[in-house]
Amino acid sequence: MKFKLAKLFTHTKGFTLIEVMSSILIFSILTLGMLTVFSQAMNYTQKSKNDTIGIYAARNMMNYMEQKDFTQMNQYVTPLTADSGSKKVLEKNICLVWYPIKDTNNDGLDDNEELRERCKATFTPSINNRDFLVKVELSKHQDGELQDSLIPIKVIVNWEDDNESTLEGFITHEEYR
Template identity: 25%
Template sequence: MLDRLKKEQGFTLIEVLASLLILSIVALAFTAYFSNALTFAKSNQNKTIMSNLARNALVYMQKQDFDRMESYFESGIATVVRPGNSPGTERVGIAPETFGSCTNDTSGVCVFRDMFENRNLEPLRAVLEPRVNGVQYRVVIEYQKELNRTEAEGGALLLPIRATVTTAEAGSGGPGADAVTVEGYVNAQSIR
């Protein structure tokens, strides 16, 4: 029995160090994988937040006065939210600063503040400039005139709009927070 115990040997120091080296290399590979997974999860979280903010803005706009909103979009004084390449091709809509100076003013775009319930612009500002998880976002509502159909095609009952959400400061939302756009329609009161 003593001979058998003498023949048994443990691991040498070199074998232990080699196995630790292999184990640490494998652990580093897993660390990189989990780091990438965390970045991907944060990116998806930012896109989800921005998508929900865009949907929230569309729902808010769908509850406003259809006729006044259509008049605003078709007026020559609507806010240009995206310039066009040639005259008349710009996109109009509502940006956070559109009604920013409308306290008691009744000129310019402020004439259309009555499209919002009780002429109250605070809910509009909250929808267009939300802050979520310490990040300030900016929502722009854009009228898609090229999608609007004629009255014979049922266009008189729908206003095609899109809500685009970006962060107020570039890069402040983290990875995946470039811009999210959601499209929808504002229905006329007669079909609500």
Template identity: 30%
Template sequence: MEKKKFIVLHRSKGFTLIEVLASIVILSTVATGIFLFFTNAMKYTTYNQGKTVAVNVARGVLAYMERLDFTALQQYVQTDMATTNKPYTEINASNCRSSLFESEQVCQAIFRPTINNIVYDETRLHVFVIPYNDTTQWDKFVQSPPTEFPASLKKKIAAETIENSDVNLQKYLLKIYVIVRWGDDDDQAEWLEGVIANETIR
């Protein structure tokens, strides 16, 4: 009787369970690191985008306010301060029907813009005008600044003093602060300050 020959195939050694688990752990660690990197990059980009938009909105408002008739604006500020008994006047989109603004539509576009599906309305955009070099009003303003002012601006005005107390400057200048909130946190706000000058001295 002829003997049958069997060929024994030796299987190559595969990965053990421990090796598979170790590779999964390493891959997960690397993937988590990459995911965190992109997540942080996205947050940083969104943060910077919010700041950039806020600054541009504030600049647009400031430029618009500078083009208004100075005498009419000054009278508006004086009347409003006498009525409200506050050391400043707040101007926002709700004031667009005032005779101070030539076009209500333009005023609404400036004071209530929609950018990246975010409406910068009265809760996000604040404009405050105060008399220039009026020491009495300035002291009141420093003692009780508007609640909309971010902490950094409150700190700045608290340290600020009127160097030139020439009362004649009040006839030709108004101080303005524009605050734009682009987030919900207190520090997520950008602000600009400026001076609006009478057309006769521009």
């Protein structure tokens, strides 16, 4: 009895073991291919979500810095040169400089405590049970005519495993707001 390949696939009594095994193999290959696509999509979505939260923290800091007094911020920038490498980095320890501990009413309460805590919360926000660290880089505007009205600002947000988001903008003088 000779084995004929044509007879193998024209058999009408049911599926042979080879046909069943080959269909399972083809189905498995297609399924694994589809699962990797979904896995990559989930990883991309998670990274996008993390970047969005980082940009949100940076935008919050940008709004906070835009509300600060221009002359107060300009005193950090004035001693700098207009070179691209010259910058002043502000971190959460600046909150004690901006809002020192004082008791003007002699009632035992710190008058600046609420403002200082808000400042610290802006520099070290906790969003979705994740801690972020925010740094602000101030530099002098390279255009001499705009140095009295704009301060370039760069907000850098870091969080777990070397993730980073950056946002750039300007602090505008109060006359132009």
